[in-house]
Amino acid sequence: MSARADAGVTVAVPDRVRHLLRIADTSLVLAQRLGEWVGHGPAIEEDLGLANTALDLLGQARLLLAYAGELEGRGRSEDALAFLREEADFLNATLAEQPNGDFGDTIVRQFLIDAYQLELYEQLMTSADPRLAEIAAKAVKETRYHLRFSSAWLVRLGDGTAESHGRVQGSLDRLWPFTRELFDADNLDRAIAVAGIGPQLAALGAAWSARVDAVLAEAMLRRPAASPYRWYGKQGLHSEHLGYLLADLQHLQRTHAGASW
Amino acid sequence: MSDAHDWPLYEIFIRARGGLDHKHVGSVHAVDATMAVEHARDVYTRRQEGVSIWVVRSGDIVASDPAESDSLFEPARDKIYRHPTFYDIPKEVETL
Amino acid sequence: MYTQGLLEQGSKTVTVAAVEDAERLQRFEAKIDAEEKIEPKDWMPDAYRQTLIRQISQHAHSEIVGMLPEGNWITRAPTLLRKSILIAKVQDEGGHGAYLYSAAETLGISRAEMIDQLLAGKAKYSSIFNYPTLSWADIGAIGWLVDGAAIMNQIPLCRCSYGPYARAMIRICKEESFHQRQGYDIMLKLARGTVGQRRMAQDALDRWWWPSLMMFGPPDGASQHTALSVRWKIKRFTNDELRQKFVDFTVPQAKFLDISVPDPDMRWDEAAGQHRFGEINWAEFHEVLKGNGPCNRERLTARRNAHDAGRWVREAAAAYAAKHTARSVAAA
Numbered sequence: 253m254s255a256r257a258d259a260g261v262t263v264a265v266p267d268r269v270r271h272l273l274r275i276a277d278t279s280l281v282l283a284q285r286l287g288e289w290v291g292h293g294p295a296i297e298e299d300l301g302l303a304n305t306a307l308d309l310l311g312q313a314r315l316l317l318a319y320a321g322e323l324e325g326r327g328r329s330e331d332a333l334a335f336l337r338e339e340a341d342f343l344n345a346t347l348a349e350q351p352n353g354d355f356g357d358t359i360v361r362q363f364l365i366d367a368y369q370l371e372l373y374e375q376l377m378t379s380a381d382p383r384l385a386e387i388a389a390k391a392v393k394e395t396r397y398h399l400r401f402s403s404a405w406l407v408r409l410g411d412g413t414a415e416s417h418g419r420v421q422g423s424l425d426r427l428w429p430f431t432r433e434l435f436d437a438d439n440l441d442r443a444i445a446v447a448g449i450g451p452q453l454a455a456l457g458a459a460w461s462a463r464v465d466a467v468l469a470e471a472m473l474r475r476p477a478a479s480p481y482r483w484y485g486k487q488g489l490h491s492e493h494l495g496y497l498l499a500d501l502q503h504l505q506r507t508h509a510g511a512s513w
Numbered sequence: 514m515s516d517a518h519d520w521p522l523y524e525i526f527i528r529a530r531g532g533l534d535h536k537h538v539g540s541v542h543a544v545d546a547t548m549a550v551e552h553a554r555d556v557y558t559r560r561q562e563g564v565s566i567w568v569v570r571s572g573d574i575v576a577s578d579p580a581e582s583d584s585l586f587e588p589a590r591d592k593i594y595r596h597p598t599f600y601d602i603p604k605e606v607e608t609l
Numbered sequence: 610m611y612t613q614g615l616l617e618q619g620s621k622t623v624t625v626a627a628v629e630d631a632e633r634l635q636r637f638e639a640k641i642d643a644e645e646k647i648e649p650k651d652w653m654p655d656a657y658r659q660t661l662i663r664q665i666s667q668h669a670h671s672e673i674v675g676m677l678p679e680g681n682w683i684t685r686a687p688t689l690l691r692k693s694i695l696i697a698k699v700q701d702e703g704g705h706g707a708y709l710y711s712a713a714e715t716l717g718i719s720r721a722e723m724i725d726q727l728l729a730g731k732a733k734y735s736s737i738f739n740y741p742t743l744s745w746a747d748i749g750a751i752g753w754l755v756d757g758a759a760i761m762n763q764i765p766l767c768r769c770s771y772g773p774y775a776r777a778m779i780r781i782c783k784e785e786s787f788h789q790r791q792g793y794d795i796m797l798k799l800a801r802g803t804v805g806q807r808r809m810a811q812d813a814l815d816r817w818w819w820p821s822l823m824m825f826g827p828p829d830g831a832s833q834h835t836a837l838s839v840r841w842k843i844k845r846f847t848n849d850e851l852r853q854k855f856v857d858f859t860v861p862q863a864k865f866l867d868i869s870v871p872d873p874d875m876r877w878d879e880a881a882g883q884h885r886f887g888e889i890n891w892a893e894f895h896e897v898l899k900g901n902g903p904c905n906r907e908r909l910t911a912r913r914n915a916h917d918a919g920r921w922v923r924e925a926a927a928a929y930a931a932k933h934t935a936r937s938v939a940a941a
Binding site for chain 2: 295297300301400401404408
C-alpha cells in the first residue's frame with residue numbers, strides 16, 4: 253500500500269484521528285454487544301468463545317483509542333474517548349451497533365465484520381503509519397480466528413436444520429444493507445488511501461465480497477441484493493440502537509464525573 | 514425442556530510447550546472434531562496453557578480395567594533388577 | 610468457585626450400610642487412608658459416587674449461575690480495562706463450570722442430565738447468587754468476599770480423594786486468585802475515591818458480608834454429611850473451621866479499606882487468637898436455599914431462557930455434523 257502512497261501527501265491530524273476512531277469504535281461497539289451475551293449463550297463453550305472475541309475486540313479498541321488520544325494531543329485517554337464522547341462523535345460502522353437478536357443474528361453480524369476487519373487489518377499492516385501497522389499486525393491474528401469461529405457457525409446454521417437455515421437467511425437479509433457503508437469511500441477514506449495510511453475501500457470491498465461469497469456458498473445461503481440505502485455510522489449518523497448502547501456503556505463515568513475507578 | 518441428548522463428548526489433550534507430551538486436561542462437548550478443537554481452545558487455553566491440542570471422541574478411548582490391575586501391573590513389581598539403582602557400583606568406577 | 614456447604618443441603622441421608630461389598634469397601638478406604646486418589650473406573654461405594662455427583666454438579670451449577678449477577682455489570686463497567694477484566698472473570702466462571710461438569714461426567718452422569726436438573730429447579734447451587742448486584746461496588750465485593758470465601762472452601766478440595774475433581778479444582782484455584790485480587794482492587798479504588806464511591810463500597814460490604822459467611826454452610830452441629838465426607842476425604846475441614854478462617858482473614862482487609870463489617874458483635878478475642886462474630890441469620894439462609902431469595906426466580910429464568918433460545922442452534926450444529934459425517938463415510 254505504501255507503494256501506492258503519494259509521498260508528499262499528508263492528512264491533517266483531526267482527520268487521522270477520525271480515521272482511527274472509525275476502526276476503534278467498530279471494535280469497541282461490537283465488543284460491547286458481545287459482552288451482553290456472556291452467561292446467555294446457547295452452550296457453555298459458545299459463551300466462552302464469544303467472550304474471547306469480545307476481549308480481543310476490546311483490546312484492539314483500547315490500543316486504537318489510546319493512539320487516537322495521543323495523536324489528537326488534547327490529553328484524552330482511551331477511557332475519555334470511550335466514555336465521554338457523545339453519540340454523534342462515535343464513528344463505528346452502523347452494522348456493529350445492531351442488536352444481538354438471536355444467535356444467528358449475532359453470528360451473521362460477526363461474520364460480516366470479521367471478514368471486513370480481516371481484509372482491513374491485512375492492508376493496514378503495510379500502512380504508512382507505523383504505529384497503526386503495528387496494531388494491525390496484532391489484530392490480524394485475532395481476527396483470523398474470529399472469522400474462523402463465525403464462518404464455522406454460519407455454515408453450521410446455514411446447512412443445519414430447515415429452521416436454522418431459514419432463521420440465518422433472515423438474519424443475513426436484515427443485516428446485509430448495513431454492509432454497503434463499509435466499502436463506500438467518502439472524502440476522508442479517499443484522503444487516507446491517497447496518503448497510504450489505509451486501503452482503497454473499493455479494492456477492499458472486492459476482496460471482502462469474494463471471501464464472503466465463498467462462505468455463503470458453503471453455508472447454502474443466498475447473497476442478498478445490494479441495498480439502495482446507505483448508512484453513515486462512520487460519519488456519526490447512527491441507527492436508533494447506539495444511544496441505548498452508549499447509555500449503558502457510559503452510565504457510571506457520567507454519573508460520577510471525575511471519579512477514578 | 515430436556516434436549517434428547519447433548520453433543521458428543523471429546524477428551525482433550527494439550528501440549529503445554531514444545532518438548533513436552535500432550536497431557537489429558539479434561540473434556541468438552543462438540544458436534545465434531547473441528548468444533549472440539551475450538552472448544553478446547555476456548556475452555557482450556559485461556560492463559561496460554563498450550564501450543565497444540567489433540568481431541569479424541571471419549572467413546573473411542575479403550576482403557577485397561579482397574580479390576581485387572583493386579584495381573585497387568587503387579588508382575589513388574591519384583592523386576593527390581595530393571596532399575597539402575599539395583600546395582601552397587603564401587604565408587605572408584607566412574608562414568609557408569 | 611462457590612462450593613458452599615452444599616453437601617449438607619436437603620440431600621438424602623447417605624448410609625454406609627447400603628454398601629454390601631465389605632471387602633471392596635475396605636480396599637477402597639485403605640486407598641483413601643493412604644492418600645491415593647480414586648479414579649473414574651475404580652470401584653467406589655455408591656454413596657461416594659452419589660455424594661460426589663451431587664457436590665460436583667452443584668458446584669458446576671454455581672459457576673454457571675454465578676455468571677449472571679456479575680455479567681449484569683459487563684456492559685456498565687466503568688473503564689475499558691475493568692470491562693476486559695470482568696469479561697475475563699465471568700468467562701473463567703463459565704470455564705470452571707465446564708471443568709466441573711466434565712469431572713462429574715466421569716462418574717457416569719451426563720451433562721445434559723445435570724443441566725436438566727438445574728433448570729427443573731431440582732438441583733441446588735450456591736445461594737449467594739440469588740442476591741442482586743446493585744452497584745459497581747458489588748462487583749468488587751463479590752470478588753473480594755465471595756471469591757475469597759470460595760477459595761477458602763476450594764483449596765482443600767484440590768486434595769479431594771476423587772482424582773478428576775481434585776485436578777479440576779487445582780486448575781480452578783490457580784485461576785481463582787486473580788478473581789479475588791481484582792475484587793479487592795476495585796474496593797480499594799472506591800474506598801480511596803469520592804464520597805459517592807465510598808458510600809457505594811460500604812453499602813456493598815453491608816449487603817454481601819452475611820451472605821458470604823453463609824457460603825460455608827450450616828454450623829457443624831447442624832450438618833449431616835460432614836463426618837462421612839471428611840472420612841472419605843471429599844471434604845477436609847468443617848464448615849465452622851473454614852468460616853472462622855475467612856472472618857480472621859477478612860476483617861483486617863476491611864479495616865484497611867476503612868469500611869466497617871456490619872456486625873456489632875464483632876470483636877477480637879485475644880485469648881482465643883481469633884475474631885468472635887454475631888449470630889448468622891440461618892432462617893434467611895434456608896429461605897434463599899429453598900428458592901425464596903431476592904433473585905432465585907430471575908436466575909433460573911435466565912438460565913432457562915438461554916437454554917431454550919439456544920436449542921435450535923445446538924440442533925442445527927448436530928444436524929450439520931450428522932450430515933457431513935454421513936457424507937464423508939459415503940465418500941470413503
